[in-house]
Amino acid sequence: MREEELRRLLTVAAEDVRPSHPAGTAWERARRVRHTRRAVGAAALAVALAGGGTVFALRPPVGPPPIVADPSVTDLTPTHAPPVQRPPATLAFRADPLARLTDPATAPLSREPVRRALALYQPVDAEYRADGPVRVLGDDGVVRSLDVVDLEPTRDAGGNEAPALKPGVLSPDGRTAAFAQTGELVLVDLTTAGVRRVPLDGYLELVVWAGDRVLVGGDDRTYAVDRSSGAAARIDVSAWDVSAPDPAAGRGAALVELSGMRDGLTLRSRSAGDGALRTEQRVGQGDLPASYRVNEFYGRGWLRGDRVARAAWITSREIDGAEGVAVLDARTGAVAHLLDLGRDRTKGCCEVLGWAEGGTVLLRLTPDAGLARWDPETGEITGVLRELQGLVSLAAG
Numbered sequence: 001m002r003e004e005e006l007r008r009l010l011t012v013a014a015e016d017v018r019p020s021h022p023a024g025t026a027w028e029r030a031r032r033v034r035h036t037r038r039a040v041g042a043a044a045l046a047v048a049l050a051g052g053g054t055v056f057a058l059r060p061p062v063g064p065p066p067i068v069a070d071p072s073v074t075d076l077t078p079t080h081a082p083p084v085q086r087p088p089a090t091l092a093f094r095a096d097p098l099a100r101l102t103d104p105a106t107a108p109l110s111r112e113p114v115r116r117a118l119a120l121y122q123p124v125d126a127e128y129r130a131d132g133p134v135r136v137l138g139d140d141g142v143v144r145s146l147d148v149v150d151l152e153p154t155r156d157a158g159g160n161e162a163p164a165l166k167p168g169v170l171s172p173d174g175r176t177a178a179f180a181q182t183g184e185l186v187l188v189d190l191t192t193a194g195v196r197r198v199p200l201d202g203y204l205e206l207v208v209w210a211g212d213r214v215l216v217g218g219d220d221r222t223y224a225v226d227r228s229s230g231a232a233a234r235i236d237v238s239a240w241d242v243s244a245p246d247p248a249a250g251r252g253a254a255l256v257e258l259s260g261m262r263d264g265l266t267l268r269s270r271s272a273g274d275g276a277l278r279t280e281q282r283v284g285q286g287d288l289p290a291s292y293r294v295n296e297f298y299g300r301g302w303l304r305g306d307r308v309a310r311a312a313w314i315t316s317r318e319i320d321g322a323e324g325v326a327v328l329d330a331r332t333g334a335v336a337h338l339l340d341l342g343r344d345r346t347k348g349c350c351e352v353l354g355w356a357e358g359g360t361v362l363l364r365l366t367p368d369a370g371l372a373r374w375d376p377e378t379g380e381i382t383g384v385l386r387e388l389q390g391l392v393s394l395a396a397g
Contacts, residue, residue, distance in 0.1 A: 081379030083287045084338045091368050093383035097141065098371060101385055101392065105135050105145035113193045114138035116174035120146070122165035122391040129153070130163045131390075136190060139174070146177075148193045154205040155182050156219055165391045167300045167353050168208050172247035174395035176227065178214045180204040185216045185225055185232075198230045206239040208300070210272070211251040215239060222275075236275030243301030243308050243330075244354070245272075254278060256308055256330050261296045267333040286334035291317040294326050294335060299351035302361075302396070306330050309361045309376075311351050319343050323350055325363060327376045337376035341365075354396025362396055364388065 101119050116139045125131040130153070134146040153161040164179045171178070179186040185198040185207075200216070200223055208215040214225045217239030224235040241257040255275065257268040265283035270276060285293060293315045301310035307327050314324035323341040328334065341350055349366040356362050356373060362384075365372040370388025374381045 081337070081375075081377060083336070084289060084292055084340055085374075085376075085379045085381075086340050086342075087365065087368060087372075087381045091365070091372065091381065091383040093369070093386065096384045097139070098137070098384050098394070100141055100143065101137055101371070102135075102388065102390070103137075103143045105133070105143045107142060107144050108147040109136055109144040109190065110147050110193045112142065112144055114142075114144065114174070114190050115140065116395070117170060117177075117190050118174060118395055120165055120170050120177060120393045122163055124163060124390050128162070130165075134165055134177075136177075146188070149179075149186060149188055149195050151179055151186070152181055154180055154203075154218075156203050156205060162205070163391055165393060166206060167351065167393050168206065168244055169393040170395050171209050171227075172395055177393075178207045178209070178216065178225075180207050180216050180218075185214065185223075187214075187227075187230075196230065198225055198232060200225075200232060208239065208242055208244050209247075210245045210255065211247070211249070211253070213251070215242065215255075237270055242270075243303050243310065246303045246305060249303070256301070256303060258283070258297050258301050258308070258310060258328075262293075265294060265296070267328065267330070269330075281333045283328065284332065284334040286329070286336055288335055288338060289317070291315070292338060292340070294324070294338070295320070297326070298348055300353075302352055302354050303330060304355040304359065307336065307376075309352050309355065311348075311363070314338065314340065316340050316342070323347075325350060325352060325361065325374065327361070339374060339376075339381075353392065353394050356396055362394060 097118055101121050114136060117136050118139055119137045121135045123131040136144040136146055138144065151164040154164055155161050164181065169177050169179060175191050177188045177190060182203055184200055187196045202221050203218045204216050205218040212227045214227060216223050216225060222235050222237050222239045223232045225232045237255050238257060241259040243256045243258065245253050245255065252272050255270045255272055257270065260266045266280060267283055268280045269278040271278060283294060295313045295315055297310045297312045299311045301308050306329060308330045309325065309327045312324050312326045314322050316322040322343050323345050325339040326335050327337040329336050346366055351364050353362045359377060360373040360375045363372055363374060364370065369383040369386060371385040372381055372383050
């Protein structure tokens with residue numbers, strides 16, 4: 001067995017240990033563990049026992065000693081930034097409307113619908129179950145409770161469950177929330193508190209807004225549902241791999257998928273209509289230093305113009321298996337910017353939650369910040385919210 005295969009087996013076996021920040025890791029853990037545990041769990045245990053060792057690492061072991069600092073890497077200089085960036089040692093927090101995201105609800109949505117929602121927030125308990133109703137932060141700064149619908153956890157065929165609120169649920173215009181449920185899509189008009197249900201077949205887990213349509217799916221199917229009519233049709237895209245399209249791109253914009261691992265990382269462009277494959281190309285290193293590469297993506301990807309941002313596990317100048325966030329050229333697959341977040345973080349710590357005004361990326365940055373903004377063009381990183389113990393969906397494209 002090759003060293004790389006052994007590392008992956010041990011990592012999957014170790015993922016049965018619940019992370020200390022489950023909200024930030026659940027997405028990729030659900031996908032990767034569901035698809036690989038049955039096949040490799042026993043093998044990983046056998047390898048560990050045969051070697052007389054202990055499964056001790058949630059990350060691949062450290063490789064050779066760190067190389068000399070690369071001059072193309074900086075910690076933070078708010079000017080035109082190099083390809084690889086790092087957060088500052090101390091994060092500055094600025095006043096931000098999203099800072100009220102986790103405030104207690106003061107009114108029910110049924111009594112006070114919003115003009116526009118900025119975000120949805122779901123508290124979770126220690127077992128990663130929904131802990132109270134979803135909260136709706138309006139653009140007036142008031143937090144409402146979502147009292148017009150009772151949401152069940154999403155499920156897959158293997159019995160795995162997760163809270164219904166996930167990144168991508170809230171429409172970019174902040175007017176509608178779309179929740180995947182087993183056998184149906186639930187649409188909530190946040191401006192009227194109205195609820196509409198669209199019957200669909202199968203275990204549905206994830207939602208992506210694509211213009212005036214909602215892409216909803218799970219492991220084996222994805223539907224495109226018209227926002228106005230509720231008409232639904234199957235579409236050949238992966239609900240796990242497809243990036244949220246740019247809201248300004250229009251209904252006909254291509255759908256972009258990112259999938260694979262290491263040398264097999266692939267960017268696919270698919271037709272917006274039926275998901276037919278248009279182009280397929282390997283993810284390239286762009287102008288990254290030779291010591292850097294993207295190993296695998298996790299969480300939702302988000303398009304803005306010709307750039308797509310997504311969280312990833314990376315090889316840095318110090319370690320194979322660091323946390324990171326990548327911004328790619330969606331036309332070529334080349335990595336344009338890489339945020340190196342190091343190894344001293346919870347696995348899957350730093351999911352991307354969308355783009356915001358000024359070309360900034362909104363992301364979780366545990367433990368530095370529950371929510372932060374990163375400008376890939378300047379390298380500036382600022383904090384929005386210090387703690388975020390729960391799930392969130394932002395009106396961000």
